[in-house]
Amino acid sequence: MSTSQKMIFVLTIITMFAGGILSTWDGVTRPLIEAYKLQELKKAIAEVLPVYESYDELNGNGMTLYVGRTDTVIEPVGIAFEAVGNGFQGKISIMVGVKPDFSEITGIKILEQIETPGLGTKIIEDPTNKEDRFWFPNQFRSLKTEPQIEVIKNVKPSKDNEIQAITGATISSRAVATILNQNIQAAKKIYQNKPN
Amino acid sequence: MASKKTAPLQEFIKGLWRENPVLASLLGLCPVLAVTNSAINGLAMGLATTFVLLSSSIIISLVRKVIPHQVRIASFIVIIATFVTVADRFLAAYFPLISKDLGPYVPLIVVNCIILGRQEAFSSKNNVFRSILDSSGMGIGFIVVLIILGGFREILGSSTFFGMTVLGEWFDPWMVMILPPGAFLGLGFFIAIANWINARGAKA
Numbered sequence: 036m037s038t039s040q041k042m043i044f045v046l047t048i049i050t051m052f053a054g055g056i057l058s059t060w061d062g063v064t065r066p067l068i069e070a071y072k073l074q075e076l077k078k079a080i081a082e083v084l085p086v087y088e089s090y091d092e093l094n095g096n097g098m099t100l101y102v103g104r105t106d107t108v109i110e111p112v113g114i115a116f117e118a119v120g121n122g123f124q125g126k127i128s129i130m131v132g133v134k135p136d137f138s139e140i141t142g143i144k145i146l147e148q149i150e151t152p153g154l155g156t157k158i159i160e161d162p163t164n165k166e167d168r169f170w171f172p173n174q175f176r177s178l179k180t181e182p183q184i185e186v187i188k189n190v191k192p193s194k195d196n197e198i199q200a201i202t203g204a205t206i207s208s209r210a211v212a213t214i215l216n217q218n219i220q221a222a223k224k225i226y227q228n229k230p231n
Numbered sequence: 232m233a234s235k236k237t238a239p240l241q242e243f244i245k246g247l248w249r250e251n252p253v254l255a256s257l258l259g260l261c262p263v264l265a266v267t268n269s270a271i272n273g274l275a276m277g278l279a280t281t282f283v284l285l286s287s288s289i290i291i292s293l294v295r296k297v298i299p300h301q302v303r304i305a306s307f308i309v310i311i312a313t314f315v316t317v318a319d320r321f322l323a324a325y326f327p328l329i330s331k332d333l334g335p336y337v338p339l340i341v342v343n344c345i346i347l348g349r350q351e352a353f354s355s356k357n358n359v360f361r362s363i364l365d366s367s368g369m370g371i372g373f374i375v376v377l378i379i380l381g382g383f384r385e386i387l388g389s390s391t392f393f394g395m396t397v398l399g400e401w402f403d404p405w406m407v408m409i410l411p412p413g414a415f416l417g418l419g420f421f422i423a424i425a426n427w428i429n430a431r432g433a434k435a
Binding site: 038041042045046049050052053056057060061063064067068071151152153 | 268294297298299301302305306309310312313316317320321323324325327406409410
């Protein structure tokens with residue numbers, strides 16, 4: 036066998052083995068990874084919506100809306116969806132729950148972010164606030180979305196569509212509000228144009 | 232080859248201190264700097280890297296005689312990448328939270344120069360037994376440095392160690408330690424200590 040034949044032969048054998056191992060291992064781990072993703076999704080939806088019994092999915096325009104329902108009332112209890120947009124350093128992804136008319140937020144949960152640790156990460160949890168570590172995300176509960184969410188600095192909000200920015204992380208705070216404002220409008224369009 | 236003559240125990244021990252991949256050879260610094268913001272992340276990264284290092288060393292020392300010299304790097308990379316993918320999927324399936332924290336740094340083990348370096352310098356020239364000793368020594372040396380650096384940064388930066396609070400309310404965490412500059416400060420500090428100890432040993 037010439038050297039080049041040997042080279043092709045050996046590399047082929049090695050890559051065949053590698054392919055075999057990887058596809059077997061993929062078969063073992065894929066169901067677990069997908070189950071975890073689904074579990075995380077359900078957990079996030081449950082956190083941002085009022086109590087519901089089941090949800091339907093509604094797809095449109097690259098977004099998936101999760102419409103939460105109870106068995107007793109026809110009207111949905113709320114609509115959850117993932118809102119993605121730019122933060123201070125990278126993408127922020129938020130699970131948002133809103134009332135069926137999109138006028139009020141029922142809850143938000145930050146799914147992914149790479150904000151500055153200790154400053155921008157307070158959008159999830161603020162260990163320096165002893166009274167309420169989740170004061171920032173909690174501000175969004177029952178927040179009015181119309182005409183739009185406003186961010187104010189250094190003073191307590193006085194209107195029901197205002198939130199207070201995190202000191203030292205104004206850009207991250209504004210980013211969350213902007214992402215919500217844009218995505219709520221987009222989701223509203225999808226929901227109102229849905230085929231009945 | 233000179234390495235054939237060294238005692239088997241020496242092959243293992245050299246990775247712990249004298250040829251420690253991080254403190255002496257300054258290899259694999261990218262994951263060292265990036266994931267050591269807590270002790271648990273350091274441990275997970277160290278274990279994943281050691282798994283890949285050990286498994287690929289075994290395979291490569293077994294097949295070293297059939298791999299033509301011209302395609303050895305390509306073969307090593309395929310073997311290493313296979314084990315890295317196995318480790319990545321393992322973490323994602325069984326330890327999803329750690330996997331999320333480590334992010335892209337697990338797939339990046341493929342290009343970790345400790346691993347390719349050991350294959351090229353050692354496993355492709357030595358038998359399986361010696362390769363296992365060499366790579367487990369290097370792996371343990373790597374894990375120890377990652378845990379120490381991760382623990383050091385976690386204690387000062389979040390006042391916890393492996394998630395448990397170790398410093399009281401009086402301590403105001405140095406946020407900088409869990410940010411990228413803290414990685415450079417911490418690593419520089421430990422390399423300085425290692426060099427100082429070595430210099431003292433050389434004098435005595």
